[in-house]
Amino acid sequence: MFGSWRAIHSRLKPHFSSQSALVGLIVVATAQTASSSNEELKDSVADKKKKEKKKTHWHTKQRHEESDQQSILLKESLKKYKEDLAAFDSVGARFDTFASAMTKEKDANGVRRKAMTFTDFLHSLVLPRFRISHPSRSLQYKCDFVGDADGLISYEECHLLYHLLEIPVEHFDVAFLMFDLDGNGTVDKAEFLEVLSSVLNNIKDKRLPEDSTDEVQVEASYHLLLHFFGKHGNKKITSKEFVAVIQSLKESLLRAEFDMYVHKENKKEDYITVHDFAVTLISCFDPKHLPAMLDRLQLLRASDERVTWREYLEFHSVIQNHLEGIKLAFELQPNHEITEDDFIKAAYIVSGVRLPAHIVSMAFRIFDIDGSGTLDENELLRVLSARNQTHHHSVKMWPPAKFWACVKNAE
Structure with a gap:
């Protein structure tokens, strides 16, 4: 019996040996493949990081270039503005x-x-x-x-x-x-x-x-x-x-x-960016004081906020037609520092129009030099009143006594 088992084993031994070798080869191949895959994965991750770093560097460089171009544009625009004020003096x-x-x-x-x-x-x-x-x-x-x-x-x-x-x-x-x-x-x-x-x-x-x-x-x-x-x-x-x-x-x-500055989209109201809206706010300001505002103006370029034509018209119409009333409302306040809520309230009282908070907030970001969240009354009114002039004329306000006399005589 034992002899028969030895005979069977001797006949199967070569088969087992070759099978073991095959298994060994498979294991080795698998290990090599895994190792190769790991190396490829490492290379892939490294390449990806390298590309991302390069891409980030490119975007950073692009942003710097755009910022430089914008700075040049603002300086050229300011120079042109000064020249135009001198040229168009009548x-x-x-x-x-x-x-x-x-x-x-x-x-x-x-x-x-x-x-x-x-x-x-x-x-x-x-x-x-x-x-x-x-x-x-x-x-x-x-x-x-x-x-x-x-x-x-x-x-x-x-x-x-x-x-x-x-x-x-x-x-x-x-x-x-x-x-x-x-x-x-x-x-x-x-x-x-x-x-x-x-x-x-x-x-x-x-x-x-x-x-x-x-x-x-x-x-x-x-x-x-x-x-x-x-x-x-x-x-x-x-x-x-x-x-x-x-x-x-x-x-x-x-x-x-x-x-x-308009941007148009299908089936949507025309709009401009808050950056360009800010440009219109300071468009008539004394050029001597503009450089201090241009740096803050640059910060608004990153904003994706919009100002629609309706909002634009509403804001500037209130300033054009009711600035004297807003000024009076400010003068009645004991504090000469104006907050965003103060401005919205004053505009509403004299015009009946409640200005959008994000529009007023953006205006404050431009004029708030010290970042206190408030504005000096005189500075704010000086900037806004410049919008109501064409640089040619000074309007003499009628004295209050004469005003009320006219009204009384007409009654």
């Missing part, structure tokens, strides 16, 4: 530069006169400001109530419109009350021209000599008078109707500025 200088059309009619010397399109007029106010963008050449603006029969604006009308855009709304309200002799809330054409003359007499062009005869011609706007009083000039208008026209002009001006 209505005539702006008109001569931006007027791109010629009238059909000729003057006494047989020469056709230069004239502005409505787009030229808007650009003459927007482009000399501090800005970092340019208007689209294909974008044109229209207005039904300015210009001659061809919609062209003469120098005289340009001069008149510049003045009208700077006059506070309440001045017209008081003037209309003064000349509304029958108390029905309307004025005719003759009375309206008296209203304009009265209000315009309170404007002084600080660039002109005291004895200058460069007066504003109140009948310079053909379409404006036609719009108000009809073809035969026998209609009457209210203060509200006149103010609505001025507001429409101001809205067109804001739209022209907004369009320089």
